[in-house]
Amino acid sequence: xxxxxxxxxxxxxxxxxxVVAQMLADFNREFDAEGQDAAVFAARLVGLLARSDLxxxxxxxxTAPVGFALVTFRPTPYADGPLVQLExxxxxxxxxxxxxxxxxxxxxxxxxxxxxxxxxxxxxxxPDVDARRFYERHGFTCLDPDSDxxxxxxxxxxGSD
Numbered sequence: 001x002x003x004x005x006x007x008x009x010x011x012x013x014x015x016x017x018x019v020v021a022q023m024l025a026d027f028n029r030e031f032d033a034e035g036q037d038a039a040v041f042a043a044r045l046v047g048l049l050a051r052s053d054l055x056x057x058x059x060x061x062x063t064a065p066v067g068f069a070l071v072t073f074r075p076t077p078y079a080d081g082p083l084v085q086l087e088x089x090x091x092x093x094x095x096x097x098x099x100x101x102x103x104x105x106x107x108x109x110x111x112x113x114x115x116x117x118x119x120x121x122x123x124x125x126x127p128d129v130d131a132r133r134f135y136e137r138h139g140f141t142c143l144d145p146d147s148d149x150x151x152x153x154x155x156x157x158x159g160s161d
Contacts, residue, residue: 008059008060008103009057009058009059009103009104009106009107010057010058010062011055011056011057011058012049012055012056012057012058012068013049013050014045014046014047014049014050016049016056016058016065017042017045017046017049018038018042019058019065020041020042020045020049020056020058020068020070021038021039021040021041021042021045022038022042023065023067023068023090023092024038024041024045024068024070024088024090025037025038025041026090026092027088027090030093052073053072053073053074053082054070054071054072054073055070055071055072055073055111056068056069056070056071057069057071057104057107057108057111059091059100059103059104059107060095060100066091066092066095066100067089067090067091067092067095067100067101067104068088068089068090068104069086069088069089069090069104069105069107069108070086070087070088070089071084071085071086071087071108071111072084072085072087073085073115073117076118078118079116079117079118080116081115081116081117081118082115082116082117082118083117083118083119083121084108084112084115084117084119084120084121085120085121085122086108086120086121086122089101089104089105091104101134102138105138108120120140122135122140123153124142
């Protein structure tokens with residue numbers, strides 16, 4: 001199944017929460033990431049998928065999507081449009097390298113332009129060479145365009161104290 005057209009991508013609705021949740025849980029298992037199971041994700045996604053500052057794109061057949069991109073939009077004082085954060089992008093392992101990820105990125109960029117976004121941000125783990133290569137092939141870089149210095153992402157744990 002070759003997927004390479006933006007029109008094969010659709011925006012998920014709250015009715016898609018269970019399918020998105022299952023793919024998100026599969027993604028976490030595949031990369032040994034800590035995280036909740038599909039039922040917990042589904043409960044959260046029902047409300048999140050109705051929000052205008054979060055968008056999930058699904059690619060593939062309507063009844064059995066093969067991948068998703070979860071995107072958030074946030075305001076910034078640097079532009080009238082939002083900053084776009086690609087939170088997650090996942091394509092089922094057996095269906096990779098067939099255009100699904102590229103279709104998701106293309107649809108994301110169409111929506112970012114439509115919303116007048118300043119830029120699209122993506123965090124990628126350094127050892128994930130395949131993901132880094134994929135994003136670089138689509139024009140993303142880990143270098144600041146103004147200075148060519150390496151861009152870094154810092155994380156801080158929020159304690160429960």
